[in-house]
Amino acid sequence: MVRSLWTAATGMNGQQANIDTISNNLSNVNTTGYKQHRVEFEDLLYQNVKLAGTPATEETVTPVGIQMGTGVKVGATQRIMTQGSLQATGVDTDIAIVGDGFFRVQQYDGSWAYTRDGSFKVDSNGQLVNSNGLRVVPEIILPEGYQLSTLTVTDTGRVSVKVNGGTEPVEVGQLELYRFPNAVGLENNGDNLYKVTNASGEPIASRPGFEGMGTTKHRFLEMSNVSVVNEMV
Structure with a gap:
């Protein structure tokens, strides 16, 4: 008994x-970029x-x-690492990943973290950062006199912006994405961030759209891949 x-x-x-x-x-x-x-x-x-x-x-x-x-x-x-739905936001600094890959940010202790959350901001130095002020790596720094409304990000991650009322955009940086041999082995670290583990393997860097990497979609965000209906069944 x-x-x-x-x-x-x-x-x-x-x-x-x-x-x-x-x-x-x-x-x-x-939650932006959350995985079920x-x-x-x-x-x-x-x-x-x-x-x-x-x-x-x-x-x-x-x-x-x-x-x-x-x-x-x-x-x-x-x-579950399936793609979440894409939502158009119209926000100049929002960038979604379509397909495989993560953005990299530098934490306050100098270590790297990875995220699918592309709801970025521009800080007082003109640098692209996440919602908690962690800088995107590689660095994207907008020059003095930039016009944020003219910011463009191509599907291959090239970032450009018009400066001081100019008519021609100036290229200011190149986004990189990172994928892992076993992405489900990443460790959740809160704040929509993941950390590398022995199970995930080391990150593999590439420009968006190359070597099997996903692409970037400007002024969109990837939403959670959670289905409320499926969770309630």
Whole structure:
């Protein structure tokens, strides 16, 4: 009886983890670039009462055994890396990634982090930064006298802007994207950021649209890939 209760408790714990994950998905349904998580379960060890193939008589063996399960555990929380829908914002510094890849930003301690959230801003130095002021790498710095409304970003990541009322745009930088051998192995770091792990592998850099990398779409954002309907089923 005690074992039965313990086995049932593992199921309740597993379902609690599943509900917590679904709740987190639903709470981030409007988070830019958020990727859905899914709980994966594994069964626990079995108690072998009788092994399959045990001799039943001198001439026969048992075709099946007797194994008593001891419950379930959470094996992983899998990140689903499918493309989120694109939303036109009309904001001059918004950039979506279409396809594979991440933007890179430099954190305050000097380390790198990666994000699908392209809701960028321009700081007081004319530098392209994320919503928390972390600078985009490689650096994109707009020159003095820039006209933000004339900012253009091509699908291959070339950034240009008109300066001091000029009629011809000036190229000011080249965005790079980064992909990973195993992107689901990245570690969530909060603030829409990911960190490299041994499981993710090291980042591979390329210009958008080259070497299997996704492209950039100016004045758009990638929304969460969470489906409310699927989460509620």
